[in-house]
Amino acid sequence: MAKRIICLFDVDGTLTAPQQVIKPSVEKFLFETVKKEFDLAIVGGSDLTKIQKQLGGENVINKYKYVFAENGLVAFKDGKRLRGETIQSIIGEDALQDFINFVLRYISELKLPFKRGTFVEFRTGIINISPVGRNCTQEERIRFYEYDTEHLIRQKFIQAIKKEFPNLALTYSIGGQISFDVFPNGWDKTYCLRHIQGYDEIHFFGDKAHEGGNDYEIYESDLTVGHRVDDPEDTVNQLKVLMTLINETKAKDQLNVPMQCV
8 A cells, every 4th residue: 555645845945935935836846746646734933824925825725735834833734723822821921021021122232234123023832033123125134144144143142042031941943034933842843743644654845954943853853754955946856856766666566566366
């Protein structure tokens, strides 16, 4: 019997360029070629609205077998919403406000080449923090990423938060170009795996699979077969390799099936 396989994709840097819309050629390949062989699912740290904007509108929850926003805290299967949790129910309102107040003070004292708006974005299971502000333009996004690569703004910010709140059971994960995510321990992208059932293999594709990246934990999970990718084009190429390997295995299995006596 053929294995039941599902391909689970990160969004930014894997199916799309950061914060950009999926290319028609990538989408066509997924749904006209890959979906004939495997079920498809997506998991992102962003909220559902951003994922829908990048992957084709509100209908995205019906196009993929599973859609996981905010690492799976907002989850859909076959277009239907699954139960989730909230970050404030875990941390508590008082600690949450202390945390946000500290973050805003730190940003107010941070000197950067430029700053824009929306520095803290509160989601269902994640707090997204952007030192430069999520309202920056695409050009400014790239400029900040280059500046951050040299000056390690986000890494230093995370260390300051950890020092201020050593007892909060939180995980800090750098993803994308301008921000980092904060969430309760265990609420990284592996959170979504509790919803996926009935498959022999879960193949995960992500670009931030290095330690500290927001794909690291799910890439390393014993429940997944991890594929580290560089960009959407690399994702397509690795999918082609995977389909070739699976089809070769099927062919060998068919040749090894013993003939029945008539």
